Amino acid sequence: MDSFKIIANGYVITCDGEDRGGGYNLLIRNDRIVEVSDKLDPLTAIHPYATVVDASNKLIMPGFINAHFHSESVLLRSRTDDLHCSLWKTDLRTQECIKELLNPLNQEDIRNVHLMSYFSHLKSGTTCVGEFGLPYTEKSFVTALQAIARTEVKNVVALQNWDQISKVSTSTGERHRFLMNVGKEEEFTVYSFENLLRAARDLKVPLLAHVGEQRGDVENVKKTFRKSIFGVLQEFTAVRPDTVFVHLNHFNNQETKMLAEAGGSVVVCARSAAFKRTGYPSLRHLMRKGIRLAVGTDWGGVDMLEELKFLHQLHLLISGIPQFSPLELVRMGTINGAHTLGLSQETGSIEAGKKADLTFFSLDDVRLPVISGYANSEMLASLLLHDLSIRDVSEVMINGEFYVAKGEVMTMAEDEIAE
CATH class of the missing domain: 3.20.20.140 (Metal-dependent hydrolases)
Incomplete structure (x- = not known):
């Protein structure tokens, strides 16, 4: 049975052929991205049982x-x-x-x-x-x-x-x-x-x-x-x-x-x-x-x-x-x-058909600049390079599954890794 996730209300840099950037919602089926849409309601209406992940105030980019x-x-x-x-x-x-x-x-x-x-x-x-x-x-x-x-x-x-x-x-x-x-x-x-x-x-x-x-x-x-x-x-x-x-x-x-x-x-x-x-x-x-x-x-x-x-x-x-x-x-x-590396058909951008390999950055820090409602990919990329660091990485998804959540590795205790 297919598993659906909707990543809702995030600021997205797609790195696809169109270099889209701005407020988008991502529909994921199993391990792949199905749709990148600026409208949330049609996605939730068609997939009422999908798991909705609220990405408000987060920047999402390809891993x-x-x-x-x-x-x-x-x-x-x-x-x-x-x-x-x-x-x-x-x-x-x-x-x-x-x-x-x-x-x-x-x-x-x-x-x-x-x-x-x-x-x-x-x-x-x-x-x-x-x-x-x-x-x-x-x-x-x-x-x-x-x-x-x-x-x-x-x-x-x-x-x-x-x-x-x-x-x-x-x-x-x-x-x-x-x-x-x-x-x-x-x-x-x-x-x-x-x-x-x-x-x-x-x-x-x-x-x-x-x-x-x-x-x-x-x-x-x-x-x-x-x-x-x-x-x-x-x-x-x-x-x-x-x-x-x-x-x-x-x-x-x-x-x-x-x-x-x-x-x-x-x-x-x-x-x-x-x-x-x-x-x-x-x-x-x-x-x-x-x-x-x-x-x-x-x-x-x-x-x-x-x-x-x-x-x-x-x-x-x-x-x-x-x-x-x-x-x-x-x-x-x-x-x-x-x-x-010969993987461009599988990963590296956020677009339909690609594996859902995503990195999320938290934008909750009050010291960060306010993001315009008209933000595009160049503006979001500038925010990433000038104002964020890897300490702001909040979630990481590979093949449609979260392996980092709230900044912590999910699949192995970090003290065990350090040992």
Whole structure:
């Protein structure tokens, strides 16, 4: 029997093709949105037995999509905060911690790290994560996937080694989606590319190119292959419309042009780049070429709203960085992430047919500005970026069910998560 919910009287940012915004009511059947309407009475008349959720004085948007994140970073961030990214490989404390996580005997630690990461995402209003984890063995990989599934947060996981590839090739079900990581720049070889691309084809999964984060990586590839990273990827047919490109901090204008012609998407991790001191991607060139930009928090933090705020202010600090409008940034943190991860038919916007993955912000604080009765999507996006924080997240819905209510996780005690 179908279950109906009506989310009534909310301020909504849809991030759909029309970029609707204002006072709307949402009709949800089971796990999907059926209708977005500015009239409540017809919905309640047609569905008198629907559960009505009063969203008065709440801002509702698609759940954030964090398109790139390392879950182990919730544990490692305190060890890496004061180090340039290039020094992490030689820092004994950092490497010892990674070694412990990679130890197959430490299954409980792996489980706890991923529970903490994903429940933190959930409570912060994120409903989908692009996971770029460690090269776990098969047993540890399964433990991590089980912990992620426990939280109900949607995910697209990058496969990091042949243990993980082998496990996925023999698994069934659609609880997780996957990407094939093409590997680290220092490990690029003809043999590795041929085998990884063959595995991606066999598994029918897109590629992920985590490249160009540090200038040294770019220079090393040039010395080895006598061409740029993009040229190498292009030679091995790894540049495709569904390839997920992450970072690209040191790509030049010509490479950006070639990427635009290929129809690729880029995950920008600007706030993390500031902490890691790796440099920023050429946002001006990426925007000028019309490349779709998604957003990831990358390392340590799960706060997607803070990531969008950082991007919003970056042009004030660095000359040449373009100024993004609030609505552009909200789209980067939602529907653009869905497109990048191959989930745009399922999530990322509020419209009929999409899964009901929603984040609610309370507007009850008397310090907030009064919302005009004529509020549109740009005005609501501006309110979100200028006046709200993840502490204002009141409810989070995934697949039509609430997993955060009144700011608290519903499916696991928070003190148990913290332990």
